[in-house]
Amino acid sequence: MSDAAPRVLQPAVLRRLAAFGIRQPSPDIPLHRDLVDAVERLQGAPEGVLNQALMWAWLAELDRQGRTFAQQKTMYERSLGRAIVRYRHEGEKSAAVAEKRAEAEDQDVMDAHLAYRVAEQGVQVARQALMILQTSNDNWRTEQANARKQDSFHADHPAG
8 A cells, every 4th residue: 555645637637537436536447547647648649539539448447248148147147056056955845936045045146146237237337338438429529520520611702
């Protein structure tokens, strides 16, 4: 642990992160570090360039979340399977009933199921962020095309 003072981020960086719901970025969270790096590194760059960098950061986050999701789902399925086997061994004849009991009564199964669902949400959030950035990039490109068209029109039809 470092005794260094926390890093102070520029207001523009904080505003950009706030657009993703990140109000207090943490240097311990890889996504936060990646986003801060991209915004600081590309200050003054065109919006489209910044959006692309942010999309790469969110893509890395999607990869991390996907791996966590796969691990948590595997742990849930393993926990559920063990509980079903245990209930069957204790005399439960129906596999379906043993499964329902495991889901309702076994704390390890419930905890694993919750972790799996939370990880699933992490994947969905990263996907949504990527979709939002893509839409933002599309809007930026449209604005740029409209500005070029307007400039071209004014060059072809000078006021006068």
